[in-house]
Amino acid sequence: MSLLRVLDISATGMxxxxxxxxxxxxxxANANSVSSSAEQTYRSRQPIFAAELNRAQGGLSSDVGVKVQGIVESDAPLNKEYAPNHPKSDADGFIYHSNVNVMEEMANMISASRAYQTNVQIADAAKQMLSRTLQMGKG
Structure with missing residues (x-):
């Protein structure tokens, strides 16, 4: 695998x-949102990743990266609260809170940030290796 492909792979990861x-x-941002119906309430969303494998010329060379296949909504139950005096309560006096779990989202944020940083370091290492290879050609 060439070092240029390494840069492409780390770019897909970033x-x-x-x-x-x-x-x-x-x-x-929507963790504390409230609605008067379950259908209108914000639901937690998660991206779906897939490894992308492209085979070139007879399967001798492969290039692996990451592809975002889509973003799906969580099917976790919403938080229903009886609040008849709330301005957004429904006819039965209920309001619906988002199903976002703030602790899980914070963990996702830290994990994504570290994965992004790792991909940056990989790209930097590949760049340094390419630079050293060019320096060898000068000598």
Whole structure:
């Protein structure tokens, strides 16, 4: 595998982790949202990643990266609260809170941040190796 492919792979990893961080930020921003119906209530979202394997010319060379297949909503139950005096309560006096778990989202944020940082370090190491290879050609 060439070092240029390493840069491509780490770039797909950084892009995927960026999507993960954006999704986490959206979840945290809506963690305290309230609605008058279960259908309108914000639900936690998570990106779905898949390894991407491209075989070139007879399967001798492979390039592996990360692909974001999509973002799915959580099917965890919403938090239903009886609050008849709340301005957003439904006809029965209930309000619905988002199913975002703030602790899980914070852990996701830390994990995504570290994975992004690792991909940056991989790209930097590949860049240094390419630079050293060019320096060898000068000597």
């Amino acid at each position: 892009s995927a982790q960026s999507v993960r961080l954006n999704t986490t930020a959206s979840n945290l």
